[in-house]
Amino acid sequence: MKQLSVDNLLGIKYLKNEDIELIFETANHFKEVINRPIKKVPSLRDITIANLFFENSTRTKLSFELAEKRLSADIINFSASQSSVKKGETLIDTVNNILSMKVDIVVMRHPNVGAGVFLSKHVNAKIINAGDGAHEHPTQALLDSYSIKEKLGTVKGKKVVIIGDVLHSRVALSNIFALQLQGATVKICGPTTLIPKYISSLGVTVETNLKKALEWCDVANVLRVQHERMDIKYFPSIREYTQLFGINKEILDSVGKDIVIMHPGPINRGVEITSDVADSNQSIILNQVENGVAIRMAVIYLLAQQIKK
Amino acid sequence: MAKKTLLNAKDIHIILHRLACQLIENHDDFSNTVLIGLQPRGIFLANRLIQILRKDYNISSINLGHLDITFYRDDFRRRDAPLEASNTTIDFIVEDKKVVFIDDVLFSGRSIRAALTAIQSFGRPESIELLVLIDRRFSRHLPIQPDYKGTQVDVINSEKVKVSWKENGEKDAVYIISDN
Numbered sequence: 493m494k495q496l497s498v499d500n501l502l503g504i505k506y507l508k509n510e511d512i513e514l515i516f517e518t519a520n521h522f523k524e525v526i527n528r529p530i531k532k533v534p535s536l537r538d539i540t541i542a543n544l545f546f547e548n549s550t551r552t553k554l555s556f557e558l559a560e561k562r563l564s565a566d567i568i569n570f571s572a573s574q575s576s577v578k579k580g581e582t583l584i585d586t587v588n589n590i591l592s593m594k595v596d597i598v599v600m601r602h603p604n605v606g607a608g609v610f611l612s613k614h615v616n617a618k619i620i621n622a623g624d625g626a627h628e629h630p631t632q633a634l635l636d637s638y639s640i641k642e643k644l645g646t647v648k649g650k651k652v653v654i655i656g657d658v659l660h661s662r663v664a665l666s667n668i669f670a671l672q673l674q675g676a677t678v679k680i681c682g683p684t685t686l687i688p689k690y691i692s693s694l695g696v697t698v699e700t701n702l703k704k705a706l707e708w709c710d711v712a713n714v715l716r717v718q719h720e721r722m723d724i725k726y727f728p729s730i731r732e733y734t735q736l737f738g739i740n741k742e743i744l745d746s747v748g749k750d751i752v753i754m755h756p757g758p759i760n761r762g763v764e765i766t767s768d769v770a771d772s773n774q775s776i777i778l779n780q781v782e783n784g785v786a787i788r789m790a791v792i793y794l795l796a797q798q799i800k801k
Numbered sequence: 802m803a804k805k806t807l808l809n810a811k812d813i814h815i816i817l818h819r820l821a822c823q824l825i826e827n828h829d830d831f832s833n834t835v836l837i838g839l840q841p842r843g844i845f846l847a848n849r850l851i852q853i854l855r856k857d858y859n860i861s862s863i864n865l866g867h868l869d870i871t872f873y874r875d876d877f878r879r880r881d882a883p884l885e886a887s888n889t890t891i892d893f894i895v896e897d898k899k900v901v902f903i904d905d906v907l908f909s910g911r912s913i914r915a916a917l918t919a920i921q922s923f924g925r926p927e928s929i930e931l932l933v934l935i936d937r938r939f940s941r942h943l944p945i946q947p948d949y950k951g952t953q954v955d956v957i958n959s960e961k962v963k964v965s966w967k968e969n970g971e972k973d974a975v976y977i978i979s980d981n
Contacts, residue, residue: 521888530922
């Protein structure tokens with residue numbers, strides 16, 4: 493029977509490869525749906541979803557909202573900046589109050605690592621982690637792998653390099669788990685100050701020379717430099733970072749093969765990636781965004797399926 | 802488990818040609834008509850009818866699509882087994898066309914109800930007709946009747962009507978299967 497092996501989507505760490513395959517297969521169907529003249533199906537008419545964003549987000553929030561609306565779910569939105577969290581309410585109280593309004597699924601982004609796991613143990617609703625601190629961002633990793641599969645046919649056996657600010661990135665960790673689960677090889681590239689100390693225990697290799705990393709890989713996933721999370725200086729200047737780790741046309745041309753370029757957004761144009769690369773044919777950045785809606789529809793649909801009448 | 806043959810390959814051959822002729826009577830050269838096979842089982846019948854119309858009756862320009870109704874069903878979260886979706890391929894305009902739904906067995910009518918909703922996502926057809934190979938009488942939950950039918954059968958609810966096709970590595974046949 494085709495069902496997810498998990499009750500919540502808290503992280504890629506908890507998934508099996510078969511789960512990822514099922515999500516991709518379902519996403520294929522939804523991708524066809526969102527390209528129809530009327531892009532909506534009635535499946536989740538009797539499901540209510542709460543989007544709880546305790547941290548800023550534009551694209552993930554929009555993407556989740558759109559996915560939920562395309563499935564005909566009722567949705568309520570909540571952002572921490574306008575809420576009683578500021579008045580000192582605890583997470584469980586906030587969520588339980590929202591659940592008393594008969595909510596079936598909670599999509600949550602939270603600045604603290606493990607917030608999703610914590611919540612899943614205390615509340616009676618399906619939890620989808622939309623990013624917890626620098627830990628996991630499972631739907632982003634799923635849409636990244638899905639986009640690689642769409643472009644290259646398969647993820648298995650591909651070499652993927654994740655470039656940049658790995659230390660502050662939840663995208664990196666979820667991507668490492670997802671790619672390895674599907675049989676890809678992962679390398680990390682960036683300034684040593686932005687690479688977590690024990691990253692090699694996850695089975696990834698580290699390369700500090702950008703050119704060598706690009707020569708090795710089939711896909712380069714370029715991360716955003718997260719200035720807002722940097723309380724200390726991790727590199728001398730943005731200019732120096734750009735010179736050593738910025739992706740530009742010259743370095744891509746010098747590699748002599750067509751590497752697929754990805755970026756989870758939002759892009760710091762001219763810092764980690766130049767505009768001509770971000771907008772080139774090699775870049776699948778906008779495909780990632782479109783696929784994000786299909787992937788999130790698939791995840792929500794598959795979890796909603798487990799909620800019995 | 803008892804298995805009774807309702808139609809054999811020869812019966813099906815005759816019925817398919819009759820259905821094809823009935824379609825031609827009503828739709829002429831199919832210039833304003835599209836055929837939609839309903840996933841998963843209606844597509845075999847739809848493909849077979851298209852072959853006959855093209856080969857035996859020289860109707861070359863005829864559009865065939867496949868429609869999956871999984872996300873429009875009314876029993877989502879009400880069944881023990883999860884629903885599995887199939888592909889939808891409709892590479893033509895449905896707006897203002899005469900649509901003919903094609904399915905193998907008409908039972909409760911709920912799949913057809915879902916299909917009626919699903920097709921609206923692609924536009925507003927001029928009209929919609931229904932063609933089925935087997936019409937299970939007296940089993941409808943909804944006011945839905947076929948416009949073209951291969952044959953009508955009276956079976957009790959616990960019995961299953963199974964259509965097998967040679968494309969699936971079986972013989973062309975229709976069986977009635979009962980538990981005792």
